Amino acid sequence: MVDLEFWGDLAQKAFVNGFPSTNWANRMVEPWKGLPFGPNLHAVRPQRLRTLTGPVEAPQDSLWSRLQFFAAAEPVRHTEDQLDSALFAKLPIDVRLLIYEEVxxxxxxxxxxxxxxxxxxxxxxxxPDLIDEPIHQCHISNPRKSPSFSGNGNQHSSSLLPLxxxxxxxxxEVIPILYGTNVFEFRQGKGAFYFLRLMLPPQRLANIRHFRLHMRLPHHPHINSRSRRDWETMxxxxxxxxxxxxxxYLxxxxxxxxxxxxxxxDDVDGAEWTKPIMRMVVDVQRxxxxxxxxxxxxxxxxxxxxxxxxFKETAKTTGLSPQERLIELASIALHERIRVSIEGPT
Known part of the structure; x- marks a missing residue:
């Protein structure tokens, strides 16, 4: 399957590059493509060479840690107590966390x-107070905090880094605060899943609490099997x-x-692409x-x-039904509302 997709993508690129009108050629091959974020979403996550974050309160002198030192392929990394620092010697962890979150x-x-x-x-x-507006415009960065995350090792000035x-x-102590208390918003699906899937190690991904994605769909998510797979996997x-x-926020x-x-x-047929949405929403909320x-x-x-x-309204009106049946009926209702919102008032 992967080889067929590879050669299919190669043929599409050759077709597009072989025509003087690139825009026309792209429109011709669009129905056979997956969604733009598909390659990043299905890519194999890279293996980090080492773990930067060690245990904060590690029992460094325990017998178990000494045995790990000799058994491991490379020395086990420990976090020093740093008790010569007033930050650690005089301030308890809960106070330090409040300071980190403020910064x-x-x-x-x-x-x-x-x-x-x-x-x-x-x-x-x-x-940030206007983040939920339909058209949110933010052109001026906060002067005390500015760019950037990088996946290629480049250095960028940022007041996030010194601490x-x-x-x-x-x-x-700080890194869970950075990922857990801030809002991450992407306005492109491809970049979002490069960041989530290929840049962030799993322990950082597991810290994110608030995520927003503005996702551009060049074609219907169920136009072909590849797009359907990308949509459901996302x-x-x-x-x-x-x-x-x-x-x-999607x-x-x-x-x-x-x-x-x-x-x-038809709403019954359209529920095939809204059903993965409803299933995800019910699962994460429950x-x-x-x-x-x-x-x-x-x-x-x-x-x-x-x-x-x-979903709750559907469950209330239909009575006791298997959850999958409720999800199916709620997905039909969701597609109807999406369709009506696009058509506008009649």
Missing amino acids: LGNMVFHLEARNNGTQIVKEICCR LLTCRRVYS LMFFTTEMPALNKL RLLTNYITETQITET NRRCHVKFVTPGVSGGVAHDCIGI
Whole structure:
């Protein structure tokens, strides 16, 4: 299957490059492509050579740690107590965490991919209180905190780095605060999954609590088997690989052709692509009370759909039914609301 996809992608590129009109050629091959973020989403996660974060309160002199030292292929890394520092000697951990959160927490990071996705650049939102507006514009970075995450080793000036680079113990205490108390927002799916899947080690991914994604769909997510697979895998990713996720914002950015396909599809048939959404929403809300905000195009710029509310309403009106049946019926209702929001008032 992978080899067929590889040669298929190669043939598509050759077709596009062989025509004078690249735009026309891209439109011709679009129905056979997967979704833009598919390659990053399905890529094998790279193995980190070492773990930067050690145990904060490690029993370094225990017999077990000494045995690990001799048994391990490389020495076990420990975090020194650093008791000569007043920060650790005089301040308890709960006070230190409050300080870290004040310095590095409660921000909104607008993120985008550059250099063909090998570098993730951030901008600190200057109006985080307006983040939920339909059209959120933020052009001025907070002067005390500025760019960037990088996947290629480049160095960038940033006031986020000095505290993290102080020592290993500070890093071990601070890094969960950085990922757990800030909002990460991407306006492109491809860059988002390069960051989540290929840049972040699993322990960092597991710290993220608030994630926002503006996802551009060049075609309907169920136009072919590859797009269907990418769509379902993406939603399963949020379900299984981000266990701390507390708030998830998904906004679909579609074109006229995709919107036409949605409005011309019967709601029962259209539920095939809304069902993975409903299944994900029900799963994350039930297991960890994660709130999902799902936004689709509408006449007023965007319409937010209360997916869990639709599910509960369906359960209330249909009575006791198997959960999968409730999800199916709620998915039909969700597709109807998406279709109506795109069509507008009649």
